[in-house]
Amino acid sequence: IGQYLVSETQSIRVAFQVKGGKVQSKDIDALIGVLSKHKCELGVFLSIEEPTKPMLDTTAQQGFVEFPGFQYPKIQILTLKDFFNNKFLKLPSTNITFKAAQFKGKKNKQIELGI
Numbered sequence: 001i002g003q004y005l006v007s008e009t010q011s012i013r014v015a016f017q018v019k020g021g022k023v024q025s026k027d028i029d030a031l032i033g034v035l036s037k038h039k040c041e042l043g044v045f046l047s048i049e050e051p052t053k054p055m056l057d058t059t060a061q062q063g064f065v066e067f068p069g070f071q072y073p074k075i076q077i078l079t080l081k082d083f084f085n086n087k088f089l090k091l092p093s094t095n096i097t098f099k100a101a102q103f104k105g106k107k108n109k110q111i112e113l114g115i
Contacts, residue, residue: 001038005094006067013040014091019047025054031075041065044089045077
């Protein structure tokens with residue numbers, strides 16, 4: 001699950017599902033369940049195989065999610081072929097899933113033996 005900024009004060013959660021083998025409509029149904037369970041606004045299905053027509057139909061039925069100035073498909077499917085053909089996901093541009101930790105300096109944890 002990723003976290004993305006949609007404004008200076010609002011972030012959204014995005015669920016990702018990766019499938020390496022044969023894909024079926026139930027895979028999209030499972031992703032929709034994950035969105036509900038984890039309170040995610042968007043879902044992304046990544047696959048090696050091309051989606052089936054029922055998968056595309058289910059995805060289209062989910063509609064769009066709107067934020068000030070932006071509209072994103074609630075569920076998106078991206079295949080490996082799509083990736084190599086320079087097709088990209090429609091997601092907010094600021095991914096805050098992994099924030100960089102600040103370096104606080106090295107602490108010396110050795111003790112003196114007083115010999």
